Amino acid sequence: MIAEPRGILFDLDGTLLDTAPDLGNALNHILKQLNYPEKSYDEYRVESSNGAIGMLKMGLGDNFDKFDTEELREKFLQSYAANVCRDTRPFEGIESLIKQIDAQHIPWGIVTNKPGFLTQALLAFFPVFKRCQVCFSGDSFANRKPHPEPLLKAAETLNVAPQSIWYVGDAERDMEAAQAAGMVAVLARYGYLTPDELARSWDVDLSVDSPHELCELLPGV
Numbered sequence: 001m002i003a004e005p006r007g008i009l010f011d012l013d014g015t016l017l018d019t020a021p022d023l024g025n026a027l028n029h030i031l032k033q034l035n036y037p038e039k040s041y042d043e044y045r046v047e048s049s050n051g052a053i054g055m056l057k058m059g060l061g062d063n064f065d066k067f068d069t070e071e072l073r074e075k076f077l078q079s080y081a082a083n084v085c086r087d088t089r090p091f092e093g094i095e096s097l098i099k100q101i102d103a104q105h106i107p108w109g110i111v112t113n114k115p116g117f118l119t120q121a122l123l124a125f126f127p128v129f130k131r132c133q134v135c136f137s138g139d140s141f142a143n144r145k146p147h148p149e150p151l152l153k154a155a156e157t158l159n160v161a162p163q164s165i166w167y168v169g170d171a172e173r174d175m176e177a178a179q180a181a182g183m184v185a186v187l188a189r190y191g192y193l194t195p196d197e198l199a200r201s202w203d204v205d206l207s208v209d210s211p212h213e214l215c216e217l218l219p220g221v
Contacts, residue, residue: 107160
């Protein structure tokens with residue numbers, strides 16, 4: 001039986017926020033500049049947890065290696081930063097979930113692989129996240145997920161033992177990081193998973209199909 005959490009950590013893209021529309025806008029801006037066909041929401045949504053490089057590889061396909069990777073990534077990030085929250089929204093039920101966590105006085109935070117300057121810029125748009133007690137990004141430490149270091153550092157900041165923390169994410173690296181850190185790995189099946197990924201058996205402790213379902217697992221509900 002899974003114990004109730006004494007702390008909760010979240011991934012960001014595909015878990016708390018549906019950032020795919022704005023990431024897709026950035027991708028299509030780059031593709032248009034390069035005279036490549038733009039991609040649809042259904043095409044880029046499933047890559048939205050994989051960062052700039054994952055998005056660009058999907059958009060350019062076999063031609064990705066023809067370009068300077070770092071230059072292309074920088075252009076993507078600049079385009080995204082310029083419109084970081086035009087169409088981004090919390091997933092349905094996230095605001096209620098966070099309010100429930102706050103009402104139960106459960107310490108919580110965010111551990112994402114997103115660059116720090118984008119993470120902070122994005123979170124500033126959403127008052128519901130103002131009580132976030134720790135927020136680490138992909139450039140906060142030498143290692144990032146699936147390495148457990150960021151999760152363990154977050155546990156230290158929350159002053160909660162890793163085994164008493166639930167880590168919620170929508171990608172395999174999230175589940176690997178949670179398991180490596182000794183946390184309860186909670187798969188957000190509503191996130192940016194492909195049909196093949198949904199059918200696979202990852203090493204998870206819990207899985208939820210919506211933020212509402214996660215809310216129902218919390219104490220006091």
